[in-house]
Amino acid sequence: MDYQTFRGPDLRSARGAVRAALGPDVIIGSTREIPLDDGTARRAVEVRAALAPPSPHRSGVRPRPQPVSQVEHLEREIDRLRAEVRALAARRRTRDRATAALLASGVGERLAADLAVGSPKRASDEGVARWLRRELGARISLDAGVAERSGPRVVAAVGPTGAGKTTTLAKLAARARLDQGRRVTVVSFDAYRVGAVEQWRRYAHLLGLQLETSRDELAVARALAQPGADLVLVDTAGGAPGDETFATAARALGRVVDSPLHTLLVLPAFLGAEEAEHARAQYARLGADGLVVTKLDEALSAGGVLGLALAGLRVAYLCDGPRVPEDVAPASLERVLDALLAQGERA
Ligand SMILES: Nc1nc2c(ncn2[C@@H]2O[C@H](COP(=O)(O)OP(=O)(O)O)[C@@H](O)[C@H]2O)c(=O)[nH]1
Numbered sequence: 001m002d003y004q005t006f007r008g009p010d011l012r013s014a015r016g017a018v019r020a021a022l023g024p025d026v027i028i029g030s031t032r033e034i035p036l037d038d039g040t041a042r043r044a045v046e047v048r049a050a051l052a053p054p055s056p057h058r059s060g061v062r063p064r065p066q067p068v069s070q071v072e073h074l075e076r077e078i079d080r081l082r083a084e085v086r087a088l089a090a091r092r093r094t095r096d097r098a099t100a101a102l103l104a105s106g107v108g109e110r111l112a113a114d115l116a117v118g119s120p121k122r123a124s125d126e127g128v129a130r131w132l133r134r135e136l137g138a139r140i141s142l143d144a145g146v147a148e149r150s151g152p153r154v155v156a157a158v159g160p161t162g163a164g165k166t167t168t169l170a171k172l173a174a175r176a177r178l179d180q181g182r183r184v185t186v187v188s189f190d191a192y193r194v195g196a197v198e199q200w201r202r203y204a205h206l207l208g209l210q211l212e213t214s215r216d217e218l219a220v221a222r223a224l225a226q227p228g229a230d231l232v233l234v235d236t237a238g239g240a241p242g243d244e245t246f247a248t249a250a251r252a253l254g255r256v257v258d259s260p261l262h263t264l265l266v267l268p269a270f271l272g273a274e275e276a277e278h279a280r281a282q283y284a285r286l287g288a289d290g291l292v293v294t295k296l297d298e299a300l301s302a303g304g305v306l307g308l309a310l311a312g313l314r315v316a317y318l319c320d321g322p323r324v325p326e327d328v329a330p331a332s333l334e335r336v337l338d339a340l341l342a343q344g345e346r347a
């Protein structure tokens with residue numbers, strides 16, 4: 001190789017000199033700093049360069065396949081890893097979006113994380129929403145319209161004060177009377193609270209219901225023993241489990257042996273996941289086997305309460321207003337999912 005030497009005050013100018021003399025296709029032999037022989041401490045850069053031999057490409061000769069160098073091998077490995085990291089990031093983002101939608105709907109953190117684990121690898125926002133609906137739909141079970149089923153049965157409402165127990169039972173009583181012409185008896189164990197009995201007297205008068213406002217746990221059995229007894233609705237006070245009316249209701253419900261008994265836990269839609277879980281535990285002694293979600297008209301989403309449905313409690317009714325009897329509907333999967341994701345889908 002025919003090397004020539006070029007100098008400059010810095011590397012840039014030395015390379016400039018190389019380019020000016022030999023053009024762009026050069027081979028650099030060496031580059032080094034040298035002292036300037038002008039008696040100062042200044043230094044210059046010296047580059048040795050030669051014209052590159054003509055490339056086989058340009059001369060029309062096919063290049064022979066070169067063995068893959070270590071550098072190329074590493075580059076390919078890095079590309080592969082990059083693609084993998086991108087795929088993982090996309091998957092994580094999908095999972096994050098699913099988690100965010102669930103949290104926005106009010107579903108508790110643990111449940112949201114558990115559900116989002118199975119989210120699809122890659123998906124648009126609509127894809128994530130569709131997947132969530134499918135996934136949630138598969139986990140929700142319904143026991144829709146329990147009070148409408150024929151044959152003597154007892155439907156009891158339990159839950160915190162103000163949740164909408166009395167209103168919901170009045171709606172069910174009205175539907176049974178007006179739509180089905182059934183004989184309906186109401187047993188109210190909420191005999192202590194001022195106005196509670198009065199509330200039922202008015203409904204009984206309006207709708208033609210039999211009313212038992214007893215503090216005696218045998219009242220349910222008596223109601224069922226009446227000739228032609230059909231639907232018995234049991235209203236309870238919201239009190240704590242130690243409370244006397246609560247104990248009476250528990251004993252009464254325990255005595256209903258022959259007729260099917262449905263104990264509905266009535267909870268307002270705006271409860272958070274922890275409060276809903278707490279209520280479920282508190283009323284477990286009354287053996288709630290169904291869920292009524294009330295006040296859907298007052299909540300953005302009902303994920304906290306419907307988290308109970310995802311954990312196995314079957315949804316019976318949805319209520320979206322105080323009007324008797326209009327604002328109640330037997331639960332349908334579509335409406336439960338709408339209530340569950342009302343807020344989350346927009347997140
Ligand atoms: N906005 C709305 N209000 C409701 C609903 N259900 C019940 N309410 C109201 O909530 C209040 C308490 O209801 P009530 O049935 O007395 O609750 P209880 O203490 O559980 O028997 C009343 O003012 C009802 O009119 C509902 O679905 N939506």
Ligand SMILES: [Mg+2]
Nearest residue numbers: 165166190196
């Ligand atoms: Mg009440």
